[in-house]
Amino acid sequence: MVILDGMTRPEAVALALYELGGEKELCDTEDVAVRVEIIAPGMFAWQRYPERIDKELVRVALSDARLKAGLVIGSHSKGWMLTGKGLEFARKSTKSVSGEPVSQRRSRDDKQWDRERSRLLVSDVFVRHQADGLGEVSLDEADAFFRLNVYVRGEARDRKIARIENQFGDDPDLGPLVNFLAARARERK
Numbered sequence: 001m002v003i004l005d006g007m008t009r010p011e012a013v014a015l016a017l018y019e020l021g022g023e024k025e026l027c028d029t030e031d032v033a034v035r036v037e038i039i040a041p042g043m044f045a046w047q048r049y050p051e052r053i054d055k056e057l058v059r060v061a062l063s064d065a066r067l068k069a070g071l072v073i074g075s076h077s078k079g080w081m082l083t084g085k086g087l088e089f090a091r092k093s094t095k096s097v098s099g100e101p102v103s104q105r106r107s108r109d110d111k112q113w114d115r116e117r118s119r120l121l122v123s124d125v126f127v128r129h130q131a132d133g134l135g136e137v138s139l140d141e142a143d144a145f146f147r148l149n150v151y152v153r154g155e156a157r158d159r160k161i162a163r164i165e166n167q168f169g170d171d172p173d174l175g176p177l178v179n180f181l182a183a184r185a186r187e188r189k
Helices: 009-019 029-039 055-067 084-098 110-121 124-132 139-145 154-168 175-185
Strands: 072-075 079-082
Touching: 009 029, 009 055, 009 072, 009 079, 009 084, 029 055, 029 079, 055 072, 072 154, 079 084, 079 154, 084 154, 110 154, 124 139, 124 175, 139 175, 154 175
Parallel strands: none
Antiparallel strands: 072 079
16 A cells, blocks of 8 residues: 555554554554555655654654544553544545455454454343334443443543444444444443
């Protein structure tokens, strides 16, 4: 993939994160640095030694993608993951670069994906949604759907929600419910 003209550094690292599977799991800054050099050669190079990747520029771009653009969550020490907004951006950008839609990528462990999808399809909230529509959903019910509790706070909470949202947000059966419940679960900080 070649980066389009006018692409910013935060957008470039979001695309690199997408190629690394960052919609489902945390990725290390160094892995992002290596991948972004492939997709955007020279964008993160040292000035005097252009053959070298400047990891600090990559780290700053990831921080900007988190703080300014809302494309990623995470930190240098814990790793980085795409937000729903970042995943949407990456999918659209990848499609515009290649001219073809990106096939739905699944994690390396398809059995785990299938188990998670099955768990969500038999959850109390999904069954009630199928029978009666959503109606009122308590914060505790939304938390149970994402396997959260009141003690999971901050970035850990955002990561768990984003992982399910990124995996199943556009699933024909689960998508609308996942997106609704993600917004509901984010009400509890």
